[in-house]
Amino acid sequence: MYPKxxxxxxxxxxAVTYSKYKIPKKKKTFDELCxxxxxTLQLPQKFLAAYINPNTPYKKILIYHKIGSGKxxxxxxxxxxxxxxxxxxxxxxxxxxxxxxxxxxxQCTGENYLxxxxxEVLSSNDPTHPVYKEIIDKSNVRIDEHYNIYSYNKFIxxxxxxxxxxxxxxxxxxxxxxxxxxxxxxxEVLYKRIKKAPADLRLVLxxxxxxxxxxxxxxxxxxxxxxxxxxxxxDFYGQYLDENDKVKNVDQLKQSIKGxxxxxxxxxxxxxxxxxxxxxxxxxxxxxxxxxSYIAKIENKxxxxxxxxxxxxxxxxxxxxxxxAFPNVTYYSRLEDSDFEMKNLVKYSCKYATIINxxxxxxxxxxxxxxxxxxxxxxxxxxxLRMNGYSDYATEGAGLNRFAIWSGxxxxxxxxxxxxxxxxxxNDDGSxxxxxxxxxxxxxxxxxxxxxxxxxxxxxxNWSRINQILGRGIRFCSHKNxxxxxxxxxxxxxxxxxxxxxxxxxxxIMNMALTKQIINKRFEKVLKEAAIDCELFKxxxxxxxxxxxxx
Numbered sequence: 145m146y147p148k149x150x151x152x153x154x155x156x157x158x159a160v161t162y163s164k165y166k167i168p169k170k171k172k173t174f175d176e177l178c179x180x181x182x183x184t185l186q187l188p189q190k191f192l193a194a195y196i197n198p199n200t201p202y203k204k205i206l207i208y209h210k211i212g213s214g215k216x217x218x219x220x221x222x223x224x225x226x227x228x229x230x231x232x233x234x235x236x237x238x239x240x241x242x243x244x245x246x247x248x249x250x251q252c253t254g255e256n257y258l259x260x261x262x263x264e265v266l267s268s269n270d271p272t273h274p275v276y277k278e279i280i281d282k283s284n285v286r287i288d289e290h291y292n293i294y295s296y297n298k299f300i301x302x303x304x305x306x307x308x309x310x311x312x313x314x315x316x317x318x319x320x321x322x323x324x325x326x327x328x329x330x331x332e333v334l335y336k337r338i339k340k341a342p343a344d345l346r347l348v349l350x351x352x353x354x355x356x357x358x359x360x361x362x363x364x365x366x367x368x369x370x371x372x373x374x375x376x377x378x379d380f381y382g383q384y385l386d387e388n389d390k391v392k393n394v395d396q397l398k399q400s401i402k403g404x405x406x407x408x409x410x411x412x413x414x415x416x417x418x419x420x421x422x423x424x425x426x427x428x429x430x431x432x433x434x435x436x437s438y439i440a441k442i443e444n445k446x447x448x449x450x451x452x453x454x455x456x457x458x459x460x461x462x463x464x465x466x467x468x469a470f471p472n473v474t475y476y477s478r479l480e481d482s483d484f485e486m487k488n489l490v491k492y493s494c495k496y497a498t499i500i501n502x503x504x505x506x507x508x509x510x511x512x513x514x515x516x517x518x519x520x521x522x523x524x525x526x527x528x529l530r531m532n533g534y535s536d537y538a539t540e541g542a543g544l545n546r547f548a549i550w551s552g553x554x555x556x557x558x559x560x561x562x563x564x565x566x567x568x569x570x571n572d573d574g575s576x577x578x579x580x581x582x583x584x585x586x587x588x589x590x591x592x593x594x595x596x597x598x599x600x601x602x603x604x605x606n607w608s609r610i611n612q613i614l615g616r617g618i619r620f621c622s623h624k625n626x627x628x629x630x631x632x633x634x635x636x637x638x639x640x641x642x643x644x645x646x647x648x649x650x651x652x653i654m655n656m657a658l659t660k661q662i663i664n665k666r667f668e669k670v671l672k673e674a675a676i677d678c679e680l681f682k683x684x685x686x687x688x689x690x691x692x693x694x695x
Contacts, residue, residue, distance in 0.1 A: 146200055149403035155695045159679035165191035167684045177415050178621035183251035185221065186214055188408040191677060193221035195406075196346065198229055204347040204369040206320075206405045208354050208671060212620030213410035215350050216244060217252040219316045222348060224253060226314045227290040230346070233308065236318035238295035239556075240589045244318070248287050257286045271560075296323060300330050303337045310341040319588065320349040321356040324364045326377065331364060338368050354671065355664045356608045359385070362667065369404045384667075391666050398674040402695045407675035409685040410620070417595075417623040418632040419614070423654070426494035428466075428642045435469035436462055436640075440649075462649040464520025466640035467601055468493045476519050484524075484531040495638045496528045499599055502636075503579070504533075508596025509566065510579045513613050515602050517551045517583040525601065526581060534579070537562065542576035550590075551583035567593040569625065582616070592617045594626055600637045603654040607661040610637070 147157035159166065165187045188209065196202050209215035223232050236244060249258040258266075262279045269276045287293075294302065302308030317323065323330045338347065347369065355361055360381065363374035375383050386392040428436060439461040469492050470476040482488060490497040503510055514521035526536065529547050537548040538558070548562040566577045572594050580592065587609070595617035604610050614635060623631040639650035647655075669691055672678065678685070678693035 146202075149202075154403060155676065155679050155693055158676050162191055162194060162677075162680060165194065165677075166680045167682075169683045171412060174415060174624075177411060178624040185217070185252075188406070188677070188681060189214055189218040189221050191680060192218045192406060193225060195676070196222050196348065197225040202403075203345065204404060205349070205676075206354060206365065206369060207348060207350045208352070208405055208675070209350070209408040210352050210410035211615055212415070213352075213408045214252075215352070215408075216247045216318065217250070219318070219348055219350055220248060220252055223291070223314060223316060224256070226346070229312075231309070231313045232291050233299065233313060233315045234291055234293045234318070235296060235299045235315065236293075237322060237588060238297070239585075240318065241293055241295065243589050244293060245284065245287055248291070249283055258283050296330055300333050303333050310337060310345050312342070312344055314346040314348070316348045316350070318350045320365065321351045321353055321361065324356075324361050326360075326364060335368060353608045353611070355667055357606045358660060359664060359667045366401050366404065370400065372400065374400050385663075389663050389666075391670055394670055397670055398695055401671070401674055403676055405671055405675050406677050407672045407685065408677070408681050409687070409689075412684070412687055415621050415624075417618055419618050419635055420632075421635045421637065424498065424636050424638050425641045426498050426638055428469075428494050428640050429491050431491050432465070432469035432494060432640070433642045433644065436465045436642075436648075439465050459649050459653075460516075463602055463653070464516055466648065466650050467495055467514065467516060467520045468524040470519060473519065476524075481527075481531055484528045486532055489528055489532075493524070493528070494640060495601055496525055498638065499525075499601070499636075500528060500532050503597070503599075506596055507573055509571065509574045509577070509592075509594065510597045510599065511582060511592055511595055511617050512579060512599040512601065513582045513586070513616075514600075515584060515604065517553070521601065522549055522551060522581045522583055529579070537565075537577050544575060544578075546577045547579035547581055548577050549581045549583075550586045551581075552585040563590065563592070567591070572626075582613075586616060587612050590616050591619055591622065593619075593622050595622075595633050597634045597636065600635070603637055603639060603650055603657060605653060605657060607657050607664075610657065 147154055147161060151157055167187050192205075192207065194200075196205060207215050207218060209218065219234075223234070226232060234244060248256075258279075262283070266276060266279060271277075294308075299308065323334060325331050338345070349365070349368065351365075354365055360377055363376045363380050367373045367376075374380060384391055384393055384397050391397070443459060443461050470479075479492075483492065486497060486500065489500070499512065512525070514525065517523065526547065526549060530536065534545045534547050535543070537546045538554075540546065542565060548566070550559055550562060554562075562577065562580065565571060566580060568576065571577060580586075598614055598617050600610065600613060604613070614633075618633050623633075637654070639648065639654060641648050641651060672685065672689075673691050673693060674695050675681075675693075676695075678695070682693060
């Protein structure tokens, strides 16, 4: 007999029914986690496969599992039980499709899609070798027999044209926060089709950040799962946020989402590299300030900073000028190479001058991120690096003082090559590629191993985005091959400032991100307390954070 979603003591009943999946108090060691002798599924992965399967009444769930939790494998464990009984749809960003297939080929599924013999061959051959490609092609055929894997765009198109049917289907949506938007066409189509879907639809949503920007994303998310819908927008705030920006009507909110959320904090903190975040205020030159003020007058936007639905395009002029000052493209095209030498660079960019002056003394590898790809971002930074002793890996190949650009302008093949070379053990000192310059194209699905430093040239609108960027290099066991003293990442976030500006655009954005983070964490705490598996996983979840299991 399975507990019912409406049972008053659901968490306790789940803990009894699924007691064999309870995480024990005894912690695994660093070596046991990062250098396991054999592959074993984690208890949360086993639990979810036991909770949602053809024999249980549970149909929909949000898997809110943090980095290092193995949530992709968890979703696969659910899917594997349905593959002979239902149509399986996996929906995720296009650039994560290969990663999902690789997870299917991993020990997560044993030898279902790749035999141990084939794994041996792959490990001893270069990806460009014909035998390697042949094995991957065969594996893809096996995968395609059971899994229909779609990008967001293709899935929504299939729903719109009704070529994708949701009857007798299991739908898994990864990084679901990317589809959550009150005005977005993806969400509109997804919401309507799910609400009209047959009652036998099984739906699994996954996200490490269910609140990516603001709490009003929660009703959009949970209304895909629950019958009695939550109020949205300002009505949600009116119902659940008091005048002091604290959560009110907590019990009512928990009852709304009860039975529809699984939370797991993931791997313990000691398997991640230690990190320190440094906020660097860079004083603009008088020239950079003049350009900044000139552009600020043109923008002249009247925005309520806290309540507006901001996107990356807001204040793009002053944000870009805070990185590199130029009044227009024509002016930029007339700049000489000498303008990018250190003695002149500070005139145009206090940030670039500070970064380049800093990294010249760093012995390890470095990741530099900017929200801007062109003149106000990576393009001008790359030019500055060239004029101060660095060379582009794309034209010069591996060697000392090389940087590589990772943006949407590079091919997938080139980016994969850059990642492979950068992550080589022999490159720990940066002797082959020292620096990766990353644009928003690198935010998800990329692992950079054994990084020494991460530099954010410009701040982000919310802390979730910052964590997403930091997650490229601060990862589960990412520094395991280094001595303990070197398992650390220094993080630098740069803000352009000037004594004549009470608050620069960079400072506004950073302050806004910090303010939103405080509110978001209050709602996240409610989600964690309401999770169906709160009692099962509390020994792991409450290592760094204490809260009460109460649904």
